[in-house]
Amino acid sequence: MNSVQAEWPRAHSSQLVSLHLCTMKQFLLCSLLLLSVFTNAQTKAFRFAFISDTHIGSPNGPAEDDLRRTVADINSMDDIAFVVLTGDITELGTNRELAVAKRILDSLNKPYHIIPGNHDTGWSESGGLSFNQTFGDDKFYFKHNGVHFIGCASGPYVRMSDGHVPRHAVNWMQTTLKKIGKKEPVIFLNHYPLDNGLDNWYEIIDMLKTKNTILALCGHGHSNRPVKAEDIPAVMGRSNLRAKESEGGYNLVDVTKDSVTFTERKPFSKTEKKWTGVAVKLQQYNKAQSYPRPDFAVHQKYPQVKAAWTYQSAANVISTPALLQNKLVVFGNQNGLVEALDVTSGKKRWAFQTGGPIFSSPAVQNDNLVFGSADGFVYCLNSAGKLRWKYKTEAAVLGSPHIENGVVYIGGSDHHFRALNLENGELVFDFAELGGPIVSKPVIAGNVLLFGAWDKFLYAYDWQQKKLLWKWSNGTSVINYSPAACIPVVKDGVVYIVAPDRYLSAIDLLSGQTLWRTKEATVRESIGISEDGKLVYGKTMQDTVAAFYTNKQGPQLAWKMHVGFGYEHVPSMLVEKDGNVFFGTKNGVVYSILPATQQIAWAYKIDNSMVNTVNVITGNKLIASTMDGKVCLLQTVALPAASTHQPQNNNNHQNN
Secondary structure, eight states: OHHHHHHGGGGGGHHHHHHHHHHHHHHHHHHHHHHHHHHHHHSSSSSEEEOOOOOOOTTTSOOHHHHHHHHHHHHSSOOOOEEEEEEESSOOOOOHHHHHHHHHHOOOOOOOEEEOOHHHHHTTTTTTHHHHHHHHHHHHEEEEEEEEEEEEEOOOOSSSHHHHOHHHHHHHHHHHHSSOOTTSSSEOSSSEEEEEEBBTTHHHHHHHHTEEEEEEEEEESSSOOOOOEBOOOOEEOOOOOOSSSSSOEEEEEEEESSEEEEEETTTTOOOEEEEEEEEEOOOOOTTTTOOOOOOOTTHHHHHHHHEEEEEHHHHHHHHOOOTTTTTTEEOOOSSEEEEEETTTTEEEEEEEOOOOOOOOOOOEETEEEEEOTTEEEEEEEEETEEEEEEEEEESOOOSOOOETTTEEEEEOTTTEEEETTTTTTOOOEEEEOOOSSOOOEEEEEEEEEEETTTTTTTTEEETTTEEEEEEEEOOOOOOOOOSSOOEEEEEEEEEEEEOOTTEEEEEETTTTTTTEESSSOOEEEEEEOTSSSSEEEEEEEEEEEEEEEEOSSOEEEOOOOEEEEEOOOOOOEEEEEEEEEEEEOTSSEEEEEEEETTTEEEEEESSSSSSSOOOEEEETTEEEBBSSSEEEEEOOHHHOOOOOOOOOTTOOEEEE
């Protein structure tokens, strides 16, 4: 019996109450102390370095020196637990740039976790495969002192588009988040901010809100600032580049149990500036608060168009599906899988696995299906999905084939353009005078083979004489402005092409001389030609389709039609069939317009990501695919007379 217990029988009742209350206070205090110890064990303070937008290979400054300075500075500090890098590691995602970045980053004496940005994947000569091979993956997950860190790629891959968290990464995130407790803190890292600059931002945010996401980190904007991610705290980190200053910089991030604070650090002068902080607390997201989400009301506006079926692939689809023997819809995805669907039902009939992502739109002839893969091979399958032959190149094959007279014409990332025998895959000719990769599809006009490359040039090659006729440049010194993503169109000895410089250019087919150029409509990488060859179509970068007369004399605008698709920059071609012009947009909408009257026939929204060039079967049936991996068969249906939609006259177009 202790002394307190011995005194109890003689204690006054008020003393008993007082002692009881004191004991209770001691108990509560002990409990709180234990809880505090437990909490601190879960959120022990730590510091990490946050680097973004290093742009190794950039022509605008000493990016390599800036990164070396940052690495050396981080190595000089003992209190940094690890380093995270949120994309745009390189300027163009080339193998050389990636190797340089890896060599510098491997000199860190701390672990680092890295994801790609749009510059690493959008112009990548490997379709992003080299990033994975160089750094191990395009996503990461780890746990440090009780905090879960999740980072993933956000594209776009190979095609100009909005940012897009790849479908395979979305699936991975769903699986990863299921392993995390609802109250455990999560920090998410992405190159893009979680807003509508990322076309599936809402899907990512909705997933993160199922957990205690205390912070989202991003780069892309090259500046230190808080950013919006609905009600998830979010911070953008500066570029590591010095730009117009004397030195670059990065961020030191301090995590405690109640805050995350950001300090900008200059690696050469060692100066520091604390600039923002975020409170750490259990996130209680307001479910009553509504935020913008993609609008599918267009389905009610145009009820005459329906999806006969829609198939969701497990990875991004960034190519145009082919129709094989009028029975199978065939396409490849970013996981390197070729899938064949029944054209009537959309059911999968077979699949074929390659060793790398597929961005090549397959070409068909008879029982042959030909495409390229980032694994470096050109493949030929039969209609049952069995390999007939494959041809090995020296790098990824992102270009799409054209088949004519038993010959496959296709370009690759090894700076070669080849012709292969369709029957056996043997080499017919090899043109090896390119300065960059090919990602588009060639066009044949008589004896002239036309194709662009990411080296600033459009090439004309005589496939009969096997010699270069000419190469044409739009005059830019910037590789990103190359006429590389657009499929040219040809009429009466004139080649028409558009590039990211926003000009429509007319070039003489025989000489390669520029006939005329116009920026009147600001078309970008997307072109088409009318069935009668009298008009060249282009999507402008804001809401409008423009039509120019085909001619040698000079640019002559036929009409401009306000379609209302918003800001637009994706390289999806326009296709005319049976009096309708079909095209897709960056926000998942397929349009059919009537050029004769400049009216919208119909529109259909598949999802909220880029629509690839559509495969038009007839004037009322087409196959469409989106970057998010959806493939569908769209067709118009007859409606009762009372409910038939009447296209509205568009008063915003101009007739010239």
